Amino acid sequence: MAVDILQAVDEYIPKHLRGTELYTKVAELMRYVVEKSVDEFKDVKYKFKDPSQLSDEAVKNVIFEQGFDYIVNVMNTMEGLEFNTMLSFMDVVNQLKGTREGLELVLKLMGFDSIVNEWWEDEGLDKDPWTYEIIVIVNSSNVPDIFNTIEKVREFSDNYVLSKISNINVRFSADKFAEIGAIMGGFAKPTYFGHIIQRL
Numbered sequence: 001m002a003v004d005i006l007q008a009v010d011e012y013i014p015k016h017l018r019g020t021e022l023y024t025k026v027a028e029l030m031r032y033v034v035e036k037s038v039d040e041f042k043d044v045k046y047k048f049k050d051p052s053q054l055s056d057e058a059v060k061n062v063i064f065e066q067g068f069d070y071i072v073n074v075m076n077t078m079e080g081l082e083f084n085t086m087l088s089f090m091d092v093v094n095q096l097k098g099t100r101e102g103l104e105l106v107l108k109l110m111g112f113d114s115i116v117n118e119w120w121e122d123e124g125l126d127k128d129p130w131t132y133e134i135i136v137i138v139n140s141s142n143v144p145d146i147f148n149t150i151e152k153v154r155e156f157s158d159n160y161v162l163s164k165i166s167n168i169n170v171r172f173s174a175d176k177f178a179e180i181g182a183i184m185g186g187f188a189k190p191t192y193f194g195h196i197i198q199r200l
Helices: 002-010 021-036 038-049 056-065 069-075 084-090 089-096 098-108 146-162 177-183
Strands: 113-118 133-141 165-174 191-198
Touching: 038 056, 056 069, 069 146, 069 165, 084 089, 084 098, 089 098, 098 113, 098 133, 098 146, 133 177, 146 165
Parallel strands: 133 165
Antiparallel strands: 113 133, 165 191
């Protein structure tokens, strides 16, 4: 790629200047800049052409540029996941902002299985109007700090939908259940941990 850029620039430099000392210095400087910026050039090239080729940092920048910094904050707490697919859904994420469907879609794109339960769905329970709770299934191998991630999920949901979250109920799925006990501070059966966040 660096060679292509330098060849393209050569076409715009008059031939009689190519052998001069100034051109040699400029060419060396350009070669240095291009070689140090290969990844950035790739991200610029693929930003709109082929988002699946973008680096993780570039994906987060695109989502941030669209005003979803609170989604990026959740992504920053996770490891071992690629979020390129989310870029293909950003138009839908924008259109569904404020809805239950949008909330569930974004959580799914971030690797969470979830169920949103709104205040009117439990007829036998007296819940505050315009509130909801989320059941989130978290893979602990992708989430090193569960409490930080859940706090960021709460901030995301508060910003993404108009209703207020009343509770997040967290359940686990993991490749290595032995590690979950250490994460959660020694719970004997870490396949279920409810009511991590309770807001009044």
